[in-house]
Amino acid sequence: MDTFDRESGRDLPSLPGRAAQPIPQRRTAAMKVATICDVMGQPNNGTTLAALNLIRYLRDAGHTVTVVAPGGEASDGYLPVRVWHAGPLIDRILRMNGVELAVPDKQLLEAVIREADVVHLLIPLPLARAALKIARRLGKPVTASFHCQAENITAHLGMMNAGWLNRLIYRNFYRKVYRWCTAVHYPTEFIREVFETATHPTPAHVISNGVNDMFRLPDSRPENGKFTVVCSGRYSREKAQQQLLRAAALCRHRDDIRLILAGDGPRRKHYLRLAKQYGLDCQFAFFPRQELLHILQTADLYVHTAIIEIEAIACTEAICCGLVPVICNSDRSATRFFACGDHTLFEPGDVRALADLLDYWYEHPAARVERAAEYADLRHSFDQTACMQQMEQMLKEAAGL
Structure with a gap:
């Protein structure tokens, strides 16, 4: 069986045995799937994790998957294209976010697509757009996932709240990519409604990205020296981790709280300065998956601060590890729908309310145990094997198999 190095995000044809339990082989018509991903970097973002x-899953199920993405070395099943360099400023922004963008290679794309039963696009950027044109010319069915909110782009321009620009970006996505697709995968009903409201109806399939089986309830949760609060995600404006730092500084129990901000990104220096300014016990680091699993299985609480979110794999992983999530109640985030019961939501920017929630869960350990048990049904809905089987069926239907 192929193995894959999740830490480097490069050796795509090699897929990991360590990240998930083996998936039973099922008798099914084998497909040849061309997977086109404009962004394939470190596994520090939901798009890359969803793609990997x-x-x-498809390879374990017996399908042939050829990946075209930027960077890395060519190997069986992985064909790299040149990395796009747009000048020092944009290149610096991309590096800080841990991603590389692709320069389309039309000759390579045509060779891959000609042999495929179905073409699957991950991000509606130049590589995917070039692949779509070729696939249409060759009469190949095309499916696409929706992994990019408009605000993921406009946040880097300082225009995250410019509704007109966000709508313009969605209309461009629709006109150039999604209107031509046989099937469109949305991780949540929320993002489907956002996109279709801004554009037009699509042949939609709402399927969670799921959570890897490695993220599961621990046998027991230790008593920590300090109340340990985890917040996982890219350090960026739309993830808004500064809310947690400022809230922790206001807590009555601030000296008994330890924060772990798992991730990396362009706001790292800013967050380090805030933590120092407030005198917080806070760790900043990007953790390998096994280390992140250990952190989630031993922490006391999870806080999700993002104001822009399609699904939030980071939050679903925490829920599956038995943590109660405290979630930012942003109307531009699907994650708010994961909240269960009271004392789990705070309004964007209301750091006083978040501080009160941190104090509440610190003071009510029994309530935390009871609340975590109420997430059992939601944890089950994130079963990745079931989610990937739905994705497989979507691709098979598009391919006519």
Whole structure:
């Protein structure tokens, strides 16, 4: 069986045995899937993780998957294209976010697509757009996932709240990519409604990205020296981790709280300055998956501060590890729908309310245990094997198999 190095995000044809339990082989018509991903970097963002999980599952199920993405070395099943360099400023922004963008290679794309039963696009950027044109010319069915909110782009321009620009970006996505697709995968009903409200109806399939089986309830949760609060995600404006730092500084129990901000990104220096300014016990680091699993299985609480979110794999992983999530109640985030019961939501920017929630859960350990048990049904809905089987069926239907 192929293996995959999740830490480097490069050796795509090699898929990991360590990240998930083996998936039973099922008798099914084998497909040849061309997977086109404009962004394939370190596994520090939901798009990359979703892509890697789908690739791993399809290969384990006996399908042939050829990946075209920027960077890395060519190997069986992975064909790199040149990395796009747009000048020092944009290149610096991309590096800080841990991603590389692709320069389309039309000759390579045509060779891959000509042999495929179905073409699957991950991000509606130049590589995917070039692949779509070729696939249409060759009469190949095309499916696409929706992994990019408009605000993921406009946040880097300082225009995250410019509704007109966000709508313009969605209309461009629709006109150039999604209107031509046989099937469109949305991780949540929320993002489907956002996109279709701004554009037009699509042949939609709402399927969670799921959570890897490695993220599961621990046998027991230790008593920590300090109340440990985890917040996982890219350090960026739309993830808004500064809310947690400022809230922790206001807590009555601030000296008994330890924060772990798992991730990396362009706001790292800013967050380090805030933590120092407030005198917080806070760790900043990007953790390998096994280390992140250990952190989630031993922490006391999870806080999700993002104001822009399609699904939030980071939050679903925490829920599956038995943590109660405290979630930012942003109307531009699907994650708010994961909240269960009271004392789990705070309004964007209301750091006083978040501080009160941190104090509440610190003071009510029994309530935390009871609340965590109420997430059992939601944890089950994130079963990645079931989610990937739905993705497989979507691709098979598009391919006519």
